[in-house]
Amino acid sequence: MTRIIQLTDTHIVPPPKKVSEVLDTYSLFEQAIEKIKQDLPKLGQIDGIVVTGDISDHGDVASYEGFKQVIERLAIPYHVIPGNHDLRSSMHQCFGEMIDVNQSEEINWVAHFHDIDLVGLDTVIPGSGGGRLSPSTLQFLASSLDKSSDRPALIAMHHPPFESGIQFMDAIGLEGVNELHEILTNTQRDVRIICGHLHNSIVCSVGGKTVMSSPATASSFVTDHRQDAPVGFTQNTGGYMLHEWNNGFRSTYLSLAESGQLFPF
Template sequence: MLIAQLSDPHVHPEGVLYQGVVDSNAQFATAIAQVNALDPRPDLVLLTGDLVDHGQEDEYTTLLRLLEALHIPVLAIPGNHDEREAFRRAFAGQPWLPAGGPIDYVVGDRGALRVVALDVTLPGHHHGVMSEAAAVWLDDVLSAEPERPTIVMMHQPPFATGIPYMDPYDCREGHRLAAVIERHPQVERILCGHVHRLMQMRFGGTLLCTAPSTTTTIALQLRPDARPASYIEPPGMLLHHWQEGRGLVSHFVPIGTFPGPFPFA
C-alpha cells in the first residue's frame, strides 16, 4: 500500500498570495500533479491540516476546485488555520466525515493499513490539545483491531521542536497520546503537519513524522531568542510505503522539476 502525505497548502481565494509573496494555490496544484504522476500511483492521499489559510468559504471553494484534479481518494483533517464547520461543509458527503464535534474518524477499507484521523485542534487557537476524551476515543478505536497495522494522523505535533516561535503552538498534553500509543504496538506511524518541515522522533514506542508544507518552509532556528522566519525552498511531501513482512518505509519527496534522471545510482 502506498500513501502520499501532503500538508499545509494554505490555499487562498483565487489571485491572493500566501503572506503576500507565495502562490500557494499554484504550488498545491503542482503537488497534486506530481502525486498523480507517481508510478505506481498511491492508493490514498492524506491531507494533514491547514488546507486553507483563514478558514473562509471562498478558500474552501478554491481548495475543492484544486482537489478535482487529484485522481486518488483523499482523507483530510483540519489544522489551526482551518475553520471546523466550514471544513465540514466543504467535505460534506465524504463517507469518512463525522456529523459533529471534532473531525475524528477511522478508515479501514482502503488497503492493508488502517488510518485513524485525530483532530486535536482547538477552534480559535493555534495550539492543539490531546484531551482526556480524545485519549479514551483513540484507545477504544485502537483496541478494536489490535493486530491491524495503523497510521494515526493529526495536525499539531505533540512535542517541542526546539524552534522557539513554533513550540507554543504544539499539541499540548502529549503525554496522554504517548500513553495510549504505548499500549498499541500496531501503530506504525504518527503523521503530523503544522511545522512546515520534515522532522521525526520516537514517540510512544513508535515513529512520529512531520511533513513539509507544499507552500513554504519554516526556518530551522534553534536559538531561544530566534525571530520567526520562513524560506521559499523546494516544497515537499512524504510517501509512506507498506509491504507485508517489511513494514512501513517513509520517504521524503521534493516537489518540482529537477535535472535528471541520469544513468547512474
C-alpha cells in the first residue's frame, strides 16, 4: 500500500504580508500543518506529500523558504510542482535538490514508491494565469508511462484538464488536453490524475481516467456556474486529499476544520 497526501494552493507570502490584504496565508498554512499532524495517527503510514502548485503567491524566494520551514514540521518527504503564481527560477533555487532531475527549466519529474509512480507535470505558461501541457511535458509523460505497463501512476499537475463550470477559472484553463487524452487512452497503466488551481474539490474523467482537484489551504472558491458569477474567494475552511493505492486507487477528502463532537450510534 502507498499513501500520499496532496496539498495545494498555499499561496504563501512572508509575514506580516497578506494576500489581497486579507489572507494571512503563512498562518493558514501553519494551521493546516497542525491539523494534519492531528490527523496523521488516524491515517496510517504516509509515504509522501505532493504539493500541486501555487506554493507562493508571488514566486519570491522568501515565501518558498517560509513554506519549507512549515511543511518540514511533518517530517514526511515531499515533492512540489509549480502553479501559475510560482516562478520556476525561484523554485529551482529553493527546491533544486528535489526537482532538477531532468536538467530542464520545466519542472517535470517521477518519484518511485513501493508500488506506485508519482509523476509531476509542469503546466506553467510564464506570465500567464492559464496553463499548457507543452510538447516536451507531454513527451515526458508519454515516456514515463511507457517505462512500465503494470505499475499504477498518480499524475500530479496544477491546472485541471477539465472545465470546472467556474467561469473565471475556466478562462485560465489548460491547453493540451486533447494530446493528454490520447496519451491516457493509449496507456495500459492504472492512472489517476490530481490537480489544484480550483480551490475546490471536483471529480471528472479524461481519457477514461479519473481526474480530481483538491481544495486549497489558503481560501475557497464558490461553485457558481452562472455566466455573471462574481469573481473572488471566500475564507471558508479548505482541505487536503489523501490518495492511496491498495489494489486500486482510493482518494479521500479531509477538511482542515476542527472535527466536531463524535456521537456513538
